[in-house]
Amino acid sequence: MTTQHNVTTSTEISHFLLNCFVRSPTWQLWLSLPLSLLFLLAMGANATLLVTIRMEASLHQPMYYLLSLLSVLDMVLCLTVSPKVLAIFWFDLRSISFSACFLQMYIMNSFLAMESCTFMVMAYDRYVAICHPLRYLSIINEQFVAKAVIFVLARNVLLTMPIPILSARLHYCRRNVIENCICANMSVSRLSCDDVTINRIYQFATGWAMLGFDLILIFLSYTLILRAVLRLKAEGAVAKALSTCGSHFILILFFSTILLVFVLTHVAKKKVCAEVPVLLNVLHHVIPAALNPIVYGVRTQEIKQGIQRLLRKGW
Incomplete structure (x- = not known):
């Protein structure tokens, strides 16, 4: 009888409510402005970068194809998160359907993992360019990029697929209010009447396995790059090499740092304000989506020149 009751009531809950700073209306007001500006900046800057790489023949190189992939991932992540959060802030549209919630959960998990994986491939690209420059064109070519894109998509699409499936199969028979601005896996799963141990274990295992693997290879690549750079004797070679991979390292460091801060605040949530992890x-x-194209645009001479040429054509 209990099982039937749970199944019946779970079907009655047709949507979730995102409790996004509703207890702090002043937070909503002040956060909506920077969030909307970051959203517009991210979409505009990434679109500009994509158009520049598409239109400039000199940028049709593996490194810039990988950068294009990063821009597409950033734009999808922004479109998945920002419009809904702003709709909550401005119009109190807190309701989200079951299907939309689990779709958002899947996109966030898979595309963040894809972004981490893309950073790893880009770090390998810089490693080959600096440590094996004579073999660069034979190793990093269009065929390599195609294989890398397939790997990035296949690994992360398949490994993150069980996360929303495991959450969707749970019975939601009591509450439907998510204490978050987005449909994060555990924020949704903890509303269930079922045991969510499998959900926790799978998310923890896959998350740390994928991101940990990527970060280890990224820092290994940059350690080897740094070692090779310090051995260079030619005047100005060290500065040029560091400048070439500097923008990559800055973005990867920022991506890793903000992720680490989020994890630490989530673990220590009893000691910090509940709104901070959210x-x-x-x-x-x-x-990161707003910073990626700006850092590359400022630090990469070829992209800067390409944007300038496009602007002159536009005028």
């Missing part, structure tokens, strides 16, 4: 969760999907 805020970091939202910002982690928006700030």
Whole structure:
């Protein structure tokens, strides 16, 4: 009888409510402005970068194809998170359907993992360029990029697929209010009447396995790059090499740092304000997306020149 009752009531809950800073209306007001500006900046800057790489023949190189992939991932993440959060802030549209919630959960998990994996491939690209420059064109070519894109998509699409499936199969028979601005896996799963141990274990295992593996290879690549750079004797070679991979390292460091801060605040949530992990969760999907194209645009001479040429054509 109990099982039947749970199944019946779970079907009556047709949507969730995102409790996004509703107890702090002043937070909503002040956060909506920077969040909307970050969203517009991320979409505009990434679109500009994609158009520049598409239109400039000199940028049709593996490194810039990988950068294009990063921009697409950033734009999808922004579109998945920011519009809904702003709709809550401005119009109190807190309701989200079951299907939309689990779709958002899947996109966030898979695309963040894809972004981490893309950083790993880009770090390998810089490693080959600096440590094996004579073999660069034979190793990093269009065929390599195609294989890398397939790997990035296949690994992360398949490994993150069980996360929303495990959450969707649970029975939601009591509450439907998510204490978050987005449909984060555990924020949703803890509303269930079922045991969510499998959900926790799978998310923890896959998350740390994928991101940990990527970060280890990224820092290994940059350690080897740094060692090779310090051995260079030619005048100005060290500065040029560091400048070449500097923008990559800055973005990877920022991506890793904000993720680490989010994890630490989530673990120590009893000691910090409950709203802080929620805020970091939202910002982690928006700030890197806004910074990536700007850092590359400022630090990469070829992209800067390409944008300038496009602007001159436009005038």
